[in-house]
Amino acid sequence: MMSIETRGLLTLSELTREELQGLVARSRELFLDRTAHDRPLRNKLIGLLFAKTSTRTRTAFTSGVVRLGGFPVTYGPNDLQTATGESIKDTGRILGSMLDALVARTSGPLDDLREMAGAGRLPVVNAMAAEEHPTQGVCDLATMLMRFGSLEGISVLYLGEGNNTASALAHGLSHIPRSRVTFATPSGYGLDPQVLDAAAKRAAAAGGSVREVHDTDDLPADVDVVYTTRWQTTGTVKADPDWRERFRPFHIDERFLARWPDATFMHDLPAHRGEEVSGAVLDGPRSIAWQQAEMKLTSAMAVLEWVVAGDEPATKRS
Known part of the structure; x- marks a missing residue:
């Protein structure tokens, strides 16, 4: 200590x-x-x-x-x-x-x-x-605890850029026993490999898992939380002028979210409706993004x- x-x-x-x-x-x-x-x-x-x-x-x-x-x-x-x-x-x-x-x-x-x-x-x-955005990670886990009553064994699917919020989630969830988190990121926009490796080892020691995929066909069949962030991280600029096309498959609308009918939706805000998420999802009944912000x-x-x-x-x- x-x-x-x-x-x-x-x-x-x-x-x-x-x-x-x-x-x-x-x-x-x-x-x-x-x-x-x-x-x-x-x-x-x-x-x-x-x-x-x-x-x-x-x-x-x-x-x-x-x-x-x-x-x-x-x-x-x-x-x-x-x-x-x-x-x-x-x-x-x-x-x-x-x-x-x-x-x-x-x-x-x-x-x-x-x-x-x-x-x-x-x-x-x-x-x-x-x-990393560690205080966002504390907030996110607290919001999940409020929603589910316990974090042990929680399954989270994160979609979008492997940014500082994603790093905080990786480190945070890897501490939780039997938690499972999948980061679905566009190729070339994933988490820092050292962060991913450290989180995966910590999670394995707690009976859980942390993994990253780059194809939306390779997503878990059952998750408790679907999480996204805005694609343009605060203060950063992407060199590739066509980057939005690479991110487009990771857009979350009602049809996409329907793959997990019991999942809760989270977003760290600010949101760009029509890019990473549709307004119908962000403001819909399965979203707890506004409670998350209050947290x-x-x-x-x-x-x-x-x-x-x-x-x-x-x-x-x-």
């Missing part, structure tokens, strides 16, 4: 199964009662650095800090001296001397957040990096409570 001074959340791969399951359970508990805490962030200053656009994550963490009794200190993409050449290390030292934690969505790699955390002995929460708040609160206040996530409050 990391000390409270250095505890952070950079990737779900670094959590133990018990830590992840505790965060997920706590997210659900706070969803059912947002007042089920004693303001554990009171008198704490939390930096919120968002160098990329964000609706759900930024609002969730800002609101979460305030609801837990803390004070948010916000930074935009050009507000820090890193924009004029100051090093990540020097910036981390300064922020660590003035803040109690930092929630960051940056344009740089995950290693930048790791360097900032180490230089400042500052708890850092990865609010999305190119490699961003309480999953942010659970992460903040654990990272900043040092509370074990399984601890119940009343």
Whole structure:
């Protein structure tokens, strides 16, 4: 276990199964009662650095800090001296001397957040990096727990790009005993092979499986959740001008979803209706995407409570 001074959340791969399951359970508990805490962030200053656009994550963490009794200190993409050449290390030292934690969505790699955390002995929460979106993963698992009552043995089908949300799902679900997840991605747009390999090994040790396919004819016959994300990941540009044609077979409409008549639909939002999903599916009776979005708040609160206040996530409050 990391000390409270250095505890952070950079990737779900670094959590133990018990830590992840505790965060997920706590997210659900706070969803059912947002007042089920004693303001554990009171008198704490939390930096919120968002160098990329964000609706759900930024609002969730800002609101979460305030609801837990803390004070948010916000930074935009050009507000820090890193924009004029100051090093990540020097910036981390300064922020660590003035803040109690930092929630960051940056344009740089995950290693930048790791360097900032180490230089400042500052708890850092990865609010999305190119490699992974771990707080989205906590939110997604909490939403599934709310829907199904248990995560053990859950079967998930993910369709679309192997992006940072997919990486978080791979790491997160691989911790769950007997879970099965299939990533159906266009060829050339799959998950990082190292992420896929690590998740597959972790899942196998827990009696589950993680696999990737590139053909929609090679999908599981029975799944609990069909999950997609928008095809154009935030802040990225695809070099292939014809990339949409390669993604077209992974579009989810009512006819496609009918292959799994009992499955629940999830989407991390924002959505582009008519690309990755039809409006009839996204807004239909089998979609829990809007509850999933609302769960961003309480999953942010659970992460903040654990990272900043040092509370074990399984601890119940009343």
